Amino acid sequence: MQNADVARFFDDLADLLEIQGANPFRIRAYRNAARTIENLTESVAGIAADPEQSLRDLPGIGKDLADKIVTILDTGRLPQLDALREEIPPGVVEMLRLPGIGPKKVAVLFRELGVASLDDLEQAAEQGRIAELKGFGKKTEQSILAGIAQVAAAGKRVWLAEAKTLADEIVAELSQRKSVGRASVAGSCRRLKETVGDLDVLVTSTDPAATMDGLAESERVSETLSRGETKQRVRLRSGLEMDLRVVPDDSYGAAMQYFTGSKEHNIVLRRRAQERGLKLNEYGLFRDGTSIAGRTEDEVYRSLDLPWIPPELRENRGEIERAEQGRLPTLIELSDIRGDLHMHTTATDGTATILDMVNGAKARNLKYIAITDHSKRVAMAGGLDAARLREHWANIDAIRKQTSGIEVLCGIECDILEDATLDLPDDVLSESDWVLAVLHYGLKQPREQINKRLLAAIRNPHVSAIGHPTGRLIGKRPGAEIDFDEVFRAAADFGVMLEINAHPARLDLDDIHAAAARDLGIPIVINTDAHSVSGLDMMQYGIYQARRAGLEKQNVANTRSWSQFRKLLRNRS
């Protein structure tokens, strides 16, 4: 059982308890436990099985929750959850997804009207039965109908690449207005999370009303959803929603801190303020009603006896403790990257020639690259068999001889087949400078078989790295189920690198698993998987993911000079 699966039990339990009107602090305890488990770099099953470790050492896990975790791991069920599900149908929980509808309203709808699904709810709204309930009205009824349509339509999270591009454009647009002073993206987009649910933008303004009018009239905005003195929520034409907050200049740093989040990080900070007799909110840090910090984020953190913490790390995954101890990582930057070990050409499904890719890489100041076209199993992309691959390598060789200033490796993205063999024979792989082994097919196989495949690839002496280890496509398909503990141990033992694939749809390994791999000393490679020259620019998104994992330059193999990187390869055999 994966950490995320265990966490889900507690989130589901919390949802049901909320509808039931249970003690809010008990509910919070379940949610805190879910976050703690989700953010672990070790597997919770591993901790439970290890006599040297105790679940109760995890923050927010006491006797009761430790027992519940063991029950979940042993039986795959949680009796309390099963009992609650008997009382509250799944459709009732689903209603929580509607904007403006929370547990209290859901409970009333279920209790008073017997509404037990989105379909029931839509019917009741159309019949005007909702507006008659106490605490409800015509507007709530209308917003329920609008919400149902919205949930059906989309309301989904978008890739960071899309959200960030849009957010940067909007900030630039707002910055041009005369009334606007400072402007910045905040929220999960600033934390560079792999997906973004909505945008948060912060501005200082001499004329808030005019600034909000300006946003409402922007080409990128389709409608204003709500608007007050300091906050405006709009829907963008792309479907994404955005909050604009207008804050006083003296509060800008505190507001940036507050609206960047994460919620979990902020809760710990506010508690820290309380312990020091202070109060922290979006307007500043206050002692007895007098502001003692707020103009800059740095000021806020310093006044809480902490160094400034990079937004990418603000998830309450131990960054506050590390900051306190002066052990914050020096996060990797794009300019640290020297090589790119995953890219395609017209030999398979790329759109650029070998020479184009080589020149594109040189233009981006890379010192070494690997050309890694597909192996034959990926027939749709025109994958290469042994003969075509050798021919391709000869072409790469020819170009390498007439090129200077960059090392070009004859590589291959070799499929790990469903039966745990590799798509090309060992004698071919042995001629390669760089073998990236990957899963493309059979991702739904049971975990045991997936692990068998990955372990077989890792043990093959010709394999250099595992590319996009889970095979997930964010928002489109989940990755393969992997026993990460076992795979990571094998990668560490055999000196096989693991990839963070920089494509915005992959970002695979994710932040948590990349951190776990780093903890085991496994060298990480960040690669673009470029299918065109401009695809080489995706490196930035891989760097973002690595920063969220807390990776430093020395954790990432392709920050090394070519001569250093080559040594890593030689150590392999």
Added chain:
DNA sequence: GCCGTTTTCGGCCCGACTGTTTTCAGTCG
């Protein structure tokens, strides 16, 4: 349900906006 160099009981982060109210609960981030 968790947690504790002020506590094993009594706390548990904070404010804006909306809709339904006539002073505030619910929701959201």
